Amino acid sequence: xxxxxxxxxxxxxLAALAAGGSGxxxxxxxxxxxxxxxxxxxxxxxxxGFRGTSDRAVRAPVLERAAFVRAVLELNPTLGAARHGxxxxxxxxxxxxxxxxxxxxxxxxxxxxxxxxAPFGFEVGVSQKLRWFGKRGLERExxxxxxxxxxxxxxxxxxxxxxxALLLYDDYFVAARSLEINEEHVALLHAMHESxxxxxxSGRGSAGDALMAEAELTHMEHDAMVLTTExxxxxxxxxxxxxxxxxxxxxxxxxxxGLPAEPDSSTSESTALAVARRPDVAAAEQRARAEExxxxxxxxxxxxxxxxxxxxxxxxxMPQHRWMVAVGLDLPLQTERRAAAADEARAMRxxxxxxxxxxxxxxxxxxxxxxxxxxxxxxxIELFERRLLPVAREEVEAARASFATGxxxxxxVIEAERNLRGVELEYQMKRAEYVRRRAELDHALGxxxxxxxxxxxx
Numbered sequence: 001x002x003x004x005x006x007x008x009x010x011x012x013x014l015a016a017l018a019a020g021g022s023g024x025x026x027x028x029x030x031x032x033x034x035x036x037x038x039x040x041x042x043x044x045x046x047x048x049g050f051r052g053t054s055d056r057a058v059r060a061p062v063l064e065r066a067a068f069v070r071a072v073l074e075l076n077p078t079l080g081a082a083r084h085g086x087x088x089x090x091x092x093x094x095x096x097x098x099x100x101x102x103x104x105x106x107x108x109x110x111x112x113x114x115x116x117x118a119p120f121g122f123e124v125g126v127s128q129k130l131r132w133f134g135k136r137g138l139e140r141e142x143x144x145x146x147x148x149x150x151x152x153x154x155x156x157x158x159x160x161x162x163x164x165a166l167l168l169y170d171d172y173f174v175a176a177r178s179l180e181i182n183e184e185h186v187a188l189l190h191a192m193h194e195s196x197x198x199x200x201x202s203g204r205g206s207a208g209d210a211l212m213a214e215a216e217l218t219h220m221e222h223d224a225m226v227l228t229t230e231x232x233x234x235x236x237x238x239x240x241x242x243x244x245x246x247x248x249x250x251x252x253x254x255x256x257x258g259l260p261a262e263p264d265s266s267t268s269e270s271t272a273l274a275v276a277r278r279p280d281v282a283a284a285e286q287r288a289r290a291e292e293x294x295x296x297x298x299x300x301x302x303x304x305x306x307x308x309x310x311x312x313x314x315x316x317x318m319p320q321h322r323w324m325v326a327v328g329l330d331l332p333l334q335t336e337r338r339a340a341a342a343d344e345a346r347a348m349r350x351x352x353x354x355x356x357x358x359x360x361x362x363x364x365x366x367x368x369x370x371x372x373x374x375x376x377x378x379x380x381i382e383l384f385e386r387r388l389l390p391v392a393r394e395e396v397e398a399a400r401a402s403f404a405t406g407x408x409x410x411x412x413v414i415e416a417e418r419n420l421r422g423v424e425l426e427y428q429m430k431r432a433e434y435v436r437r438r439a440e441l442d443h444a445l446g447x448x449x450x451x452x453x454x455x456x457x458x
Contacts, residue, residue, distance in 0.1 A: 125311030277446025
């Protein structure tokens with residue numbers, strides 16, 4: 001029976017110990033990464049269609065704004081795709097932390113197998129490639145920078161989704177409130193129509209007044225159809241964000257929607273925060289860091305990798321020559337390839353740094369513009385509440401009273417009612433515009449729109 005010589009067994013044991021020890025060390029270092037997958041404590045793998053507690057938002061009697069934004073962040077597959085991209089980047093960090101697999105070479109002398117009386121001849125060798133000092137560390141550092149950039153991409157997608165969800169929700173609220181306003185004015189116009197008929201019967205009006213009211217009612221029915229279609233289209237778009245079928249219904253919005261409180265920072269502070277908190281700026285800077293490390297890694301290729309090997313050859317006559325230990329070195333002769341790789345990495349670094357500068361300028365501008373537009377929207381809402389709405393309501397009451405006493409024609413009542421309806425609808429749109437401007441400001445500052453607001457008043 002063939003028995004492996006003691007020196008050969010020692011050779012295999014040392015090689016296995018070296019390979020196993022290096023793998024364990026690299027695994028322990030890979031576990032030190034501070035980055036974790038967002039939402040990993042809730043679900044090991046985010047898949048499209050995953051349903052958690054956010055399903056309660058679409059089953060509630062009233063669809064609240066913050067609940068809808070959270071449901072979109074929970075259920076939308078776009079965020080799941082970004083999360084999986086971050087997971088893949090983290091896996092690449094672990095991949096760069098490991099050693100190459102050892103190589104086992106075996107060869108035999110075929111003629112020694114036949115019953116020729118010659119001893120069985122074979123050769124067995126084990127080799128392990130070791131990168132030059134610092135190469136693996138640089139690869140790991142570049143992978144960590146890419147993973148940090150993927151995490152920033154995930155945060156950017158989260159903020160984009162929250163902004164889209166909030167804007168759609170405000171459109172949904174405006175559509176629902178506009179339908180309610182239209183129904184209220186339909187009831188008001190029916191009362192005016194009855195007044196016109198009564199005035200005609202008593203000889204104080206004309207038949208044209210009733211016909212005028214009937215024509216206005218027809219226009220309002222058309223407006224109701226248009227508003228209903230707008231609401232259904234908005235619901236379909238909201239269902240898309242929720243990863244649901246477009247025809248599924250949603251709970252109605254609340255009767256009154258509170259306005260977010262004013263931001264507590266000045267314009268100068270806002271522009272400074274815009275740079276510090278924007279995840280897209282951070283992603284560009286982190287990718288620039290990864291390219292900087294890759295350039296250093298390309299320059300490190302000028303140093304040779306080392307291959308340690310040991311072998312046993314039974315066909316040497318002298319037993320002292322049968323066990324061999326060897327060291328191999330790569331010959332880094334292709335200097336042009338290394339120089340090109342380093343130049344490419346430096347060019348990519350410059351590109352990402354310029355992108356970060358461009359996004360920084362855009363973030364400052366957006367924060368400044370959104371702050372100014374928010375101030376304008378606040379002033380317009382105050383103007384509606386203090387002057388335009390009260391005046392429009394008083395105008396309707398005055399026109400109805402004048403018509404009842406015969407001092408003004410019926411078309412003045414119709415015009416006053418039409419003006420009040422337009423002012424009330426525009427007021428709801430201005431409130432939605434205020435929320436939209438505040439959401440754009442928060443997005444410019446790197447915040448998640450709609451989740452950290454404190455509502456000041458309904």
